[in-house]
Amino acid sequence: MVKRAHARNKQLLLTQDDYSTVREPRKASWSVLWRSSPETDKAISQEHNCRNWIQISVSLKSTYTAMSPHDQDYTPSPSYHDLVVDTSLGNASVHYIEAGSVPKPTVLLLHGFPSSSNQFRDLIPLLSDSYHVLAPDLPGFGLTKVPEDFVYTFDALTTIITAWLLALNITRYAVYIFDYGAPVGLRLALQNPDHIAAIISQNGNAYDSGFGQPFWEPIMALWNETNPNSEADRDALRKFYLQIGGTDYQYTTGVPEGDLKLVNPVAAQIDYYLNLEGRRKQDIQLDLFYDYRNTPPLYPKVQEYFRKSQVPLLAAWGKGDPVFIPPGAEDFKKDLPDAEIHLLDAGHFALETKRWEIAALIKKFLKTVKF
Template identity: 55%
Template sequence: MLSDSYHVLSPDFPGFGLTKVDSDFTYSFANITKVIAAWLVALSISKTAVYVHDYGAPVGFRLAISNAIEYSAIITQNGNAYEAGFGQDHWAPLFNLWNTANSDQARKVVADNVLSLKGIRSQYNSTPLKDSDLLNPEAWTFNYLQNIQGDANTERQLDLFYDYRTNVELYPQFQKYFRDSQVPILAVWGKNDPSFTPAGASAFKRDSPGAIVEFLDAGHFAIEGKRWEIARISRAFLSSIGW
């Protein structure tokens, strides 16, 4: 039945926000997916529409291919599933991390640059200058202080960066899921994102010809400056499929 409002559930991932896990937890996308799968079981959720972004995309798509959840619709906001979507400049030190088998030197380069406060801020500030007054500096500051600052946090984030290669290995399975399920897909994308480029959004149409692709004059965290526009586009999309 068409609804004018939605019940939104937004879990933290281990290593982010306020989620707590055992001290021996191994930070990998496979394990994060297991945590979210258990959370879905605890809440008796077996079918939903999903909004994914960044790390949420591979976790959400892993859940789908493992049959842990059935999606009525997918909204992906700069949530990648195609190699074409990688911004080469941004990912160069991360590709090097993979290619050097997680070497100490490569980890240090990523820690000193990608995981610095300046590096985190750049992800938020890839939005156009005219919208800069809509950006809350608490966003990247809290992100850095809560999730990245400190040796333990930094090591967790580096472990996840290295493990991200396992998501790329699953891209063909994600794409097969899009083809086989033909789940309705909306790719709403900050076109100035240095991490996941517009090519990654357009690529969804390869496997889901009916996918809707919308580009916004925004960056990686498009929702920081374009939240109402994203909400309008998302609601129109969900309404169009009777959700």
């Protein structure tokens, strides 16, 4: 029997450690759903204290659906898992969300900076009726845990996600790349091109033209060859990019004024307190800022992969994004003439305001894809 949280038509504020085991999962992982408790009920009235709480939206219609006894591969929509994988970089515990039916085609959702799988909280229910959906927390984000001496690079993040996919026996999937999800997803494609059925790019960049220079120039200062990764440059980035104001900026800049009311103000709070608060978390993000310098040199290989494979690609791009700008979407056509490009009236975190439109585009697009 599936253990479920007490159903209520409101949001629960839950501690990270407030878990309840729900079933014996596949591949020796363990599966969890957050549960209600007196502590969580008390916390409902403390919505401004985001430091020790994570907000999860509970939907009576789709969040906690019972598992059919006739479908052992069906996963409640969504369910929360932690899977320990052994890699050349040590053991990692990958936290992820799973939804939908396993026999259906898999869609892998890769989040960006400074978010986690929580970024996809509203998209997952819109896809899981038709697809098996997986959304991991990348190392350095969310609840994924790696060794203390882990060196945070995008190659290393890709190593962990590769091992996790292998442990789940996922060898064919469509990948949704957003922001930091792009350096990981594109590395996955270069490593195993046959595994990629399609690419969905929501402001996931693969071209030099896609960088919004005002946003990136201070980060690129870290890449300066004469004094790379200097403490002075790192400390300068802490003052904006790694503060709550910098996170709010990514959520709201470029969003039409009339749509700002659709942006969940708690999302930026979750991202900040979960991924950016404290010097250790900030150092992880600064290491990834510095390592991003190794991604643009991969673009020629990525573009060659596009030309050779002609992988089906959908770009659903927030045209108001200051981080990755529309030319990055339009340039997919140079190497993938059949790419489907949509510039949406949205910002960086386009799912906040355009999730229904993006979900509809994804479903229509994936109907044409051979998995």
